[in-house]
Amino acid sequence: MKTLDLGCGGHxxxxxxxxDHKAYPGVSIVHDINKGPWPIADNEFHKVRMQHVIEHVRELETCTKEIYRICSHGAQIEFVTPxxxxxxxxxxxTHLFHFALGSIPQMFEMFVGPGKYRVIKNELKFTGSGLDFFGWIIYKISKKKYEKHFAWIFPANEIHTHIEILK
Known part of the structure; x- marks a missing residue:
């Protein structure tokens, strides 16, 4: 399974x-993620990982469309963002955007289109310390109510979203 680690830095x-945009150790492709087309063939990857990267991307539309282009049918994209x-x-x-639970699926809906992707996983992660337990309980009861009324009282840590590409 050919995997692309987007914005991996030196890790x-x-x-x-x-x-990555810099030639860190382990980086094979040096390219600005904001500028398309990326120097990658169509349908080349079966998995894409973006861990704490999407919040730094200036051109979300370009990035989303390029991810779709370089992924094969059934490819899995893993996003982790605060x-x-x-x-x-x-x-x-350096964070340009601040994401809610529905932000990444909405990016695919807007920039790739309906029926061209499937959300496999879209969930909040809490640190597990202090009062996080109460936030987690509210989130499990109602994601919408958690984000609308309780997120600033019981903050979540990260969003973990997995998207499957459909072609």
Whole structure:
């Protein structure tokens, strides 16, 4: 299974092809993620990993369309990003966007189109310390009510979203 680790920095996933805007150790493709087309063939990858990267991307439409283009049918894309209620979301001045639970599926709906992807997993992760338990309980009862009314009281840590590409 050919894997692309997008925005991996110097920590490319073992066995994966690394792409970043700088030539860090382990990076095979040096390219700005905001500029398409990426120097990658159509349908080349079966898995794409973006761990704490999407919040740094200026051109979300370009990035989303390029991910779709380079992925084969059935490819899995794994996103991990801070939830907007997390201190990590606003604590890093290089974060351009602050994501809610539905943000990444909405990007695919807007920029790739309906019927061209499937959400496999879309969930919030909590740190498991302090009052997080109450936030987690509310989230499990109603995701919408959690984000609308309780996210700032009981902040989540990260969003984990897995998308399957359909072609």
């Amino acid at each position: 490319c996933l073992a066995g994966a092809v690394g792409m 939830h907007y209620s997390s201190y990590a979301s606003f604590g890093d001045p």
